[in-house]
Amino acid sequence: xxxxxxRLILLLLPAGIFFAAFFLLPMARLFFIGGxxxxxxxxxxxxxxxxxxxxxxxxxxxxxTATTAATLAISGISGVFLQRHKFPGNGALVAMLxxxxxxxxxxxxxxxxxLAGRMGLIGQVTQALTGEKLVFAYTxxxxxxxxxxxxxxxxxxxxMAAAEKLDPRLEExxxxxxxxxxxxxxxxxxxxxxPAFISAGAICFATAVGAFGTAFTLAAKINVLxxxxxxxxxxxxxIAMAAALSFxxxxxxxxxxxxxxxxxxxxxxxxx
Amino acid sequence: xxTQAGKPxxxxxxxxxxxxxxxxxxxxxxDFAIHAGETVVFLxxxxxxxxxxxxxxxxxxxxDAGGRVxxxxxxxxxxxxxxxNVGMVFQSYALFPxxxxxxxxxxxxxxxxxxxxxxxxxxxxxxxxxxxxxLADRRIDQLSGGQRQRVALARALAVRPxxxxxxxxxxxxxxxxxxxxxxxxxxxxxxxxITAIYVTHDQAEAMALGDRIVVMEHGRVAxxxxxxxxxxxxxxxxxxxxxGTMNRLTGSAKNGVxxxxxxxxxxxxxxxxxxxxxxxxxxxRVAESHExxxxxxxxxxxxxxxxxxxxxxxxxxxRPLVIESTARRAFRHGETVRxxxxxxxxxxx
Numbered sequence: 182x183x184x185x186x187x188r189l190i191l192l193l194l195p196a197g198i199f200f201a202a203f204f205l206l207p208m209a210r211l212f213f214i215g216g217x218x219x220x221x222x223x224x225x226x227x228x229x230x231x232x233x234x235x236x237x238x239x240x241x242x243x244x245x246t247a248t249t250a251a252t253l254a255i256s257g258i259s260g261v262f263l264q265r266h267k268f269p270g271n272g273a274l275v276a277m278l279x280x281x282x283x284x285x286x287x288x289x290x291x292x293x294x295x296l297a298g299r300m301g302l303i304g305q306v307t308q309a310l311t312g313e314k315l316v317f318a319y320t321x322x323x324x325x326x327x328x329x330x331x332x333x334x335x336x337x338x339x340x341m342a343a344a345e346k347l348d349p350r351l352e353e354x355x356x357x358x359x360x361x362x363x364x365x366x367x368x369x370x371x372x373x374x375x376p377a378f379i380s381a382g383a384i385c386f387a388t389a390v391g392a393f394g395t396a397f398t399l400a401a402k403i404n405v406l407x408x409x410x411x412x413x414x415x416x417x418x419x420i421a422m423a424a425a426l427s428f429x430x431x432x433x434x435x436x437x438x439x440x441x442x443x444x445x446x447x448x449x450x451x452x453x
Numbered sequence: 454x455x456t457q458a459g460k461p462x463x464x465x466x467x468x469x470x471x472x473x474x475x476x477x478x479x480x481x482x483x484d485f486a487i488h489a490g491e492t493v494v495f496l497x498x499x500x501x502x503x504x505x506x507x508x509x510x511x512x513x514x515x516x517d518a519g520g521r522v523x524x525x526x527x528x529x530x531x532x533x534x535x536x537x538n539v540g541m542v543f544q545s546y547a548l549f550p551x552x553x554x555x556x557x558x559x560x561x562x563x564x565x566x567x568x569x570x571x572x573x574x575x576x577x578x579x580x581x582x583x584x585x586x587x588l589a590d591r592r593i594d595q596l597s598g599g600q601r602q603r604v605a606l607a608r609a610l611a612v613r614p615x616x617x618x619x620x621x622x623x624x625x626x627x628x629x630x631x632x633x634x635x636x637x638x639x640x641x642x643x644x645x646x647i648t649a650i651y652v653t654h655d656q657a658e659a660m661a662l663g664d665r666i667v668v669m670e671h672g673r674v675a676x677x678x679x680x681x682x683x684x685x686x687x688x689x690x691x692x693x694x695x696x697g698t699m700n701r702l703t704g705s706a707k708n709g710v711x712x713x714x715x716x717x718x719x720x721x722x723x724x725x726x727x728x729x730x731x732x733x734x735x736x737x738r739v740a741e742s743h744e745x746x747x748x749x750x751x752x753x754x755x756x757x758x759x760x761x762x763x764x765x766x767x768x769x770x771x772r773p774l775v776i777e778s779t780a781r782r783a784f785r786h787g788e789t790v791r792x793x794x795x796x797x798x799x800x801x802x
Contacts, residue, residue: 350547353513354605356534357541358561358612368560372551 211428218421225425234409234426241406242433244321245389248328249382252336255329256381257374260340275341279334286331286394293327293399294318319399327395332388336381343377344370379445383438390434406430461490461648462524462615464510469520471505479505481672482520489525492642492649494663496656498695502672503652504620510650511618512537524615540609544621546601548593554604555580555589561612579607582641599630606641616648623658635661656696660684668692684733690802693731700737700774703729714769717747720796727801734775736798739764739784740791748792750774755784766790 216222228234263275281289297303298318307315317323347370355365371378393407406426414423464487471480480502487493495503508514509522512534516522522530529537548557559576567575580586583603588596596604602622609617622638623631639662642649653659659666660680668675668683668691676688687693704713706723711730718730740746750768764784765773776792784790 348545348547350543350545351549353511353534354541354543354547354608355549355560356513357511357539357618358608359535359538359564360560361535364564369549372549375551 208428208431211424211431215421215425215428218419218425220421224422225429227422228426228429233404237404237406237409238429238433240321240404241390241430242437244325244328244405245386247325248332248389249386251325251329252332252385253378253382256333256336256340257371257378260337261344261370261374263337264341264344275337278337281331282334284331286327286392286396287398289327289331290395290398292330293323293395297323297326319403321403323399324396324403324405327399328389328392331392331395332385336385339377339381340374343374347373375445379442383441386441387434387438390430461646463487463489463526464616464648464650465521465523465526466506466509466516467521467523469506469509469516469522471502471509471514472517478672480509480516483674485667485674485677487648487650490646490648491664492651492662494651494653494659494666495669496653496659496663496666496696497669497675498654500671501669503654503667503669505672506669507618507620507650507652510616511539511541538612538615540612540614540617542602542605542609542617542619542622544624546598546605546625548601548604548608550593552593553589554585554591554593554596557593557604558607558611560608565612575611579611582610583607598626599634602626602634603637606638610645610647614647616650617642619649619651621653622651624653624655631658638662660696668695670695685798685800687731687800687802693800693802698734698775699731700734701729701731701772702768702770702774715748715750715774715792718794718796719747720799722796724801729801731800731802732794732798734777736795737774737776738793739776739778739780740793744791744793746791746793748794749789750792752784752786752788752790755786757783764790766792768792 215224218224220227228238259278263271284292295301296318297316299314299316301316301318304314304316307313351369351373352365355369360368391407393411396403396405396408397411407430410423410426410430413419413426466483466485468482468484469480470478470482472478483506495506497503505514509516509520512522512529512532516530520530521528524537534541549560552560555576558579559572562572562575576589577586580589583606585600585603585607588600588604593601593604605622619638623634626634635658642662651658651662660683663680665677666680666683667677670689670691676683676692678686678688683692684696687696687699693699702711702713702715702718704711706712706720706725706727709719709721709723711718711720711723711727720730748768750766750773752764753767753773754765756763760779762778762780762784764776764778766776767773774792778784
């Protein structure tokens with residue numbers, strides 16, 4: 182028995198060391214640096230009371246939520262489709278879909294500008310059609326577009342792997358009971374893909390909260406936390422505030438993911 | 454019982470063939486009528502076309518151009534399964550893992566917009582009928598295989614389908630459960646009087662459940678008939694070998710006697726051109742010492758099974774004869790036994 186527990190501790194050690202070195206210690210250090218500035222611990226309160234910080238926190242979470250929702254919708258549909266229908270060029274298309282993973286955030290920002298910037302394609306088309314130029318690359322909409330673009334690959338691959346494991350008999354059973362194709366999607370396919378949606382959605386959300394390169398490229402009017410942290414750190418040299426913001430960014434993301442996970446878990450139990 | 458929508462459904466297949474996109478012919482053109490209230494079993498090895506036939510009837514596959522499926526004379530060939538109102542039961546159960554037992558059984562009714570009270574009553578009725586009332590609130594992953602298949606049956610029958618289609622429903626279960634559930638399915642089908650189509654590769658299941666059996670091989674019908682007919686008068690060698698055990702003796706017939714390596718068998722009606730005779734283990738026995746018989750062989754193996762002894766007797770053919778002996782005696786390996794065959798059980802193909 183004692184031998185067994187010693188073995189378990191030994192096996193736990195790598196994870197423990199990793200967790201301490203790369204998570205606990207930096208976070209703790211960050212937490213204390215956040216309270217070491219001129220204003221002391223008030224830096225944490227400022228995140229909620231200062232309108233600039235608070236609005237950037239809200240818009241960060243907002244754009245991350247919207248990105249996650251849009252990505253799951255797009256990837257869910259395309260993932261299942263690509264898994265079910267094999268056509269010539271299917272493999273090449275799937276490979277191409279994973280391409281955005283290789284691009285740094287800067288390149289993605291550049292692509293958004295080429296599409297929706299002042300000289301962008303959308304601007305030219307809308308000017309030709311309505312006489313008014315539609316430009317949204319340098320706003321939250323542009324950022325949202327960029328984030329969806331680079332979130333799709335990971336999500337689509339996860340969905341495709343999950344779609345492969347769906348039992349086609351389940352859909353046939355539902356249809357034999359009178360379910361329309363839409364009901365089959367609602368009652369069989371979405372519940373079947375739910376675990377994949379949760380794990381892919383979590384990664385997608387966390388990435389969108391922390392992404393920096395794209396926001397930096399689009400710059401200007403975009404007020405998201407990573408940008409604010411960068412400004413505080415490099416331009417104002419307000420290291421304590423940057424640390425406080427970083428710490429809160431980490432905690433809030435962790436909290437949102439934990440809540441999403443529990444909610445999903447309990448809804449699974451309730452439905453079952 | 455109040456499970457039927459009305460009178461049972463008659464199903465007809467006309468010229469139904471199925472070729473898959475890769476060019477393989479899963480089903481050769483088939484014409485077949487299933488009478489109202491009848492249980493038809495499609496029997497054959499895997500890949501014989503039996504499941505394809507079931508899926509065409511269900512509406513999960515469309516027959517090749519020119520084929521038609523008729524429900525009570527009405528052409529339903531282009532009607533998708535969700536509009537055919539047929540109950541399906543699968544080998545893998547196919548229960549919805551995100552719903553409880555009661556949720557699964559009530560699913561079809563909920564889709565039809567059945568009122569809550571009526572839905573509850575019907576689900577309760579089905580739970581009682583399948584003797585699974587105590588499982589109503591369980592999750593699917595808390596059920597055994599046998600319980601799952603009962604839930605699947607209840608779910609399929611809850612919507613009062615016009616016909617019940619079962620695709621190898623007992624194959625995933627262990628032998629003992631298979632026997633119990635087979636009995637239950639049998640009494641269920643008899644009491645409901647519903648038209649049922651049952652696909653299996655297990656000949657014992659087919660014999661027990663089928664009013665008629667359709668034996669299939671390589672996408673073709675090998676024989677259609679009642680179980681007794683299929684067993685006693687197989688139309689082809691495939692049917693003879695696939696269903697039950699068949700003994701075989703090769704030789705020639707002359708003047709009412711069939712001669713083979715094991716000896717001579719008097720058989721008045723022997724066809725003159727018979728070079729091979731087939732018979733079941735129950736039609737041959739070890740002769741008593743006072744009996745006259747011209748056949749004999751050597752015991753190659755003897756297995757005492759309690760109520761009988763299964764003997765394998767070497768008679769110089771490709772395979773030893775299988776004999777189920779009820780004699781109250783032991784058989785020794787290498788012992789010479791004299792054999793008696795009941796000519797009424799002889800089959801010539």
